[in-house]
Amino acid sequence: MEQPIKKKVKAPLSVEHKIKRRNFISFGAFFALGGGAVAGWKWLLNAPEETPGITGGAKAPLRRALNKTELFFRNFFSNNHTVKTYPKERAAKTIRINSLIGIDDDDFDEKNWKLEVKTGGLQSLRIGIDEIKALPKTEIVFDFKCVEGWDQIQHWGGVKLSDFLNHFKLDELATKNYMGLETPNGEYYVGLERDSVLHPQTILAYEMNGQPITIEHGAPLRLIIPVKYGIKNLKRIGVMSFSNSRPRDYWAEQGYDYYSGL
Amino acid sequence: MKEIKEKHAFLMRWTHWVNFPVLAVMIWSGLFIYWANDAYGISLFGVTYIKFFPEWFYNYFHIPQRLAEGMAYHFLFMWFFFINGLLYIIYTIFSGAWRELIPQKKSFKEAWLVLLHDLHIRKTIPPQNKYNAAQRIAYTAIIVMGIGSVITGLAIYKPVQFYWLCLLCGGYHFARIIHFALTIGYVLFFFIHVVQVILAGWNNFRSVVSGFEVIKNAEKVNDEKITEHGTAD
Numbered sequence: 001m002e003q004p005i006k007k008k009v010k011a012p013l014s015v016e017h018k019i020k021r022r023n024f025i026s027f028g029a030f031f032a033l034g035g036g037a038v039a040g041w042k043w044l045l046n047a048p049e050e051t052p053g054i055t056g057g058a059k060a061p062l063r064r065a066l067n068k069t070e071l072f073f074r075n076f077f078s079n080n081h082t083v084k085t086y087p088k089e090r091a092a093k094t095i096r097i098n099s100l101i102g103i104d105d106d107d108f109d110e111k112n113w114k115l116e117v118k119t120g121g122l123q124s125l126r127i128g129i130d131e132i133k134a135l136p137k138t139e140i141v142f143d144f145k146c147v148e149g150w151d152q153i154q155h156w157g158g159v160k161l162s163d164f165l166n167h168f169k170l171d172e173l174a175t176k177n178y179m180g181l182e183t184p185n186g187e188y189y190v191g192l193e194r195d196s197v198l199h200p201q202t203i204l205a206y207e208m209n210g211q212p213i214t215i216e217h218g219a220p221l222r223l224i225i226p227v228k229y230g231i232k233n234l235k236r237i238g239v240m241s242f243s244n245s246r247p248r249d250y251w252a253e254q255g256y257d258y259y260s261g262l
Numbered sequence: 263m264k265e266i267k268e269k270h271a272f273l274m275r276w277t278h279w280v281n282f283p284v285l286a287v288m289i290w291s292g293l294f295i296y297w298a299n300d301a302y303g304i305s306l307f308g309v310t311y312i313k314f315f316p317e318w319f320y321n322y323f324h325i326p327q328r329l330a331e332g333m334a335y336h337f338l339f340m341w342f343f344f345i346n347g348l349l350y351i352i353y354t355i356f357s358g359a360w361r362e363l364i365p366q367k368k369s370f371k372e373a374w375l376v377l378l379h380d381l382h383i384r385k386t387i388p389p390q391n392k393y394n395a396a397q398r399i400a401y402t403a404i405i406v407m408g409i410g411s412v413i414t415g416l417a418i419y420k421p422v423q424f425y426w427l428c429l430l431c432g433g434y435h436f437a438r439i440i441h442f443a444l445t446i447g448y449v450l451f452f453f454i455h456v457v458q459v460i461l462a463g464w465n466n467f468r469s470v471v472s473g474f475e476v477i478k479n480a481e482k483v484n485d486e487k488i489t490e491h492g493t494a495d
Binding site: 015016018019022023025026027030033034037041057058059061062063065066069073076077078081082083084143145146147148149150151226227251254255256257261262 | 471
């Protein structure tokens with residue numbers, strides 16, 4: 001900084017002096033801001049993890065950012081934005097199995113399976129696979145995308161989730177903000193916001209490549225939700241519920257974005 | 263006699279220095295994401311020559327098993343990257359600074375001469391203003407690359423909502439490849455840039471912090487420019 005020794009005599013600064021002065025100010029500011037950036041980065045690196053709850057495993061500020069970013073990008077969501085579909089010949093013959101979380105118990109018996117829909121209080125609706133298969137079938141061949149980064153063109157068949165909800169008079173319940181799905185053993189679970197649930201390409205699938213779904217792919221009934229990453233495409237649906245707050249979500253508890261929408 | 267010559271506007275300096283750490287965080291967190299599906303390498307006739315990335319690289323930088331964390335960082339710092347870049351572009355357009363930046367017709371021919379000069383093959387260099395021909399091309403390219411990263415990034419981030427962007431990028435796969443290649447481009451740019459800045463010297467470096475350069479002889483402004491600032495890249 002210039003030193004105001006004698007204010008009365010305001011001699012113009014020499015070039016040398018000007019250079020020194022501007023160097024001092026600019027490099028001072030440069031290092032101060034740089035130091036601030038380093039301090040800010042350290043703060044973020046050392047920020048505590050969020051309190052485990054519906055979401056968990058992320059640093060608290062990063063979780064706040066994920067949630068805010070979700071709100072921004074949900075503005076772009078539209079039922080008119082559909083995932084690209086392909087001819088059946090393009091579909092993979094061997095569909096990739098990436099995880100068996102929630103469906104790896106040996107004593108599961110497909111024949112005794114019924115979908116339990118919680119309709120409020122202690123009441124629930126129990127729906128058999130034949131009732132579901134009796135509904136109009138929808139098929140989709142699309143590029144299934146995993147949060148890990150891989151993708152595969154797959155062919156699924158089942159009932160549109162919105163048709164299912166209409167048919168079983170669940171549309172009133174489905175006006176709630178979220179749907180929760182869990183495997184029968186409750187070890188894998190996802191939460192989905194209403195818009196994605198009602199998206200026209202979201203289906204409850206019981207067929208893959210024109211054949212019944214195999215056990216590793218979630219027989220007898222699984223979710224196929226092309227507007228979400230694979231982690232939301234729950235296999236072997238056991239329980240369906242509706243709520244206005246976020247239902248628990250397996251991967252959101254482990255640091256992943258709750259929304260995970262595409 | 264010394265003279266102060268204004269060179270870089272405050273906004274250019276600000277966005278330059280903000281971009282450096284932000285891009286570093288984006289590349290770092292991007293590696294966490296890439297690790298989860300590290301599909302790329304360079305192969306010829308079935309032999310892989312370069313695999314992105316070798317195991318020791320991942321381990322050295324503690325990359326494995328951090329996908330969720332990587333995404334969380336990436337989707338926060340993408341905002342800073344985008345806003346900072348947008349600020350620079352808006353400033354450059356409205357201030358008229360683009361005139362000094364965008365390559366001219368002659369730039370592509372001249373850039374070759376600049377390269378030869380920088381490699382000490384050619385002694386002289388074409389007369390130039392703030393940026394030489396090679397710099398014009400490089401610095402414009404880096405902005406275009408930044409725009410490319412945002413577009414391809416959005417295309418793989420929301421391929422359904424921004425399906426038209428995904429289409430524009432040649433599909434989901436190709437968008438991811440471009441997004442990755444651009445990152446490799448930044449890293450190469452960074453190394454060349456740093457070497458050039460070191461070679462160009464203190465006066466040039468200072469101008470990106472304090473905004474001005476010192477010219478030693480006012481009468482020989484043009485010659486000074488050529489010899490002093492010719493090599494910054």
